[in-house]
Amino acid sequence: MSAPRVLALVVAHPDDDAYGLAGTVALHEYDPGFRFILVHATDGGAGQVDPAYPPLHEPLGRIRRREMDAAWTAHGRPPDRHEWLDYDDGALAGVPQTELTDRIGVILAEERPDVVATFGPDGITGHPDHIAVGAATDVAFSDLRDDGGPGLLRLVHGALRRSTWERWNRGRILHGLDPWDAGRMYDLHPVPDEQIGIEVDVSTVAHRVVAGLMEHRTQRHVVSPGVPPDAEEDARWARAVGAEALVIAWPPRPAEAAVLGDVFEGLPEPG
Incomplete structure (x- = not known):
């Protein structure tokens, strides 16, 4: 029997974790000993709110924390460990990197995950919190990776294939929406297709990714702009989240290496 695998995801805001790795978590939920660690640096309390959401009577960050819990409950495989670092939303770029690194490092040192996932240098949307x-x-x-301890076998960055980005942009134009600008903050930023080192087919569990995504109700204008909760749009979203693309940030990936089909594929057995 294979040794248990541990996966850690480190993000900035609630809803950053709603897609990009949620399908992978669902695919591995019944693996013996599988452990999923989630870290949020902020609670998103300074974010905008969907205009259709009722007036707020409590801090937005408190609502978004509940939405995060509801999202993983709807998904069906909540994290085994979840940590809030409690930084102010929008202020991560002003936190000394050594401080932020140390706090994340403590969690990684305790858990020794096999795979760590986070944002790449573009933050996917250029958001300074994501980048930080x-x-x-x-x-x-x-x-941590060279200290002789277990785990820390692979570091991956969430990403969007340029070919996918271009296809989605054509759809935006056809529907009368402004196209994304790859250099504009808050628009989706693509990476060249050849940089994708892992692409996980999560189509069989895409409905669970969508179920979690839709629980971020205050952020509906961001995660699903203009999308009403009906069967047709649920199906569209299921197609959109049916594959999870990742850049392998470490170990170095040979230029002609085959694209892997799973975050744990090809790793040496733990321990």
């Missing part, structure tokens, strides 16, 4: 938490996680991973 991704950079700090990269350093924490690097600091």
Whole structure:
């Protein structure tokens, strides 16, 4: 029997974790000993709110924490460990990187995950919080990986294939929406197709990813702009989240290497 695998995801805000790795978690939920660690640097309390959401009578961050819990309950496989670092939303770029790195590093050192996932240098949307938490996680991973302890076998960055980005942009134009600009903050930023090192087919569990995604109700204008909760749009979203693309940030990936089909594929057995 294979040894248990541990997966850690480090992000900035609630809803950053709603897709990109949620399908992978669902695919591995019944693996013996599988453990999923989730870290949020902020509670998203400074974010905007969907205009259709009722008036707020409590802090947005408190609502978004509940939405995160509801999302993973709807998904069906909540994290085994979840940590809030409790930084102010929108302020991560001003936190000393050594501090953020140390706090993330403590969690990674305790858990020794086989795979760590976070944002790449573009933050997927160019959001400064995303970029800051991704950079700090990269350093924490690097600091720990050579200490002789177990785990820390692979570091991956969430990504969007340029070919997918271009296809989605054509759809936006056809529907009268402004196309994304790859250099504009808050628009989706693509990476060249050849940089994708892992692409996981999660189509069989895509409905669970969508169920979690839709629980982020205050952020509906961000995660599903203009999408009403009906069967047709649920099916569209299921197609959109049916594959999870990742860049392998470590170990170095040969230029002609085959694209892997799972985050744990090809790793040496733990221990």
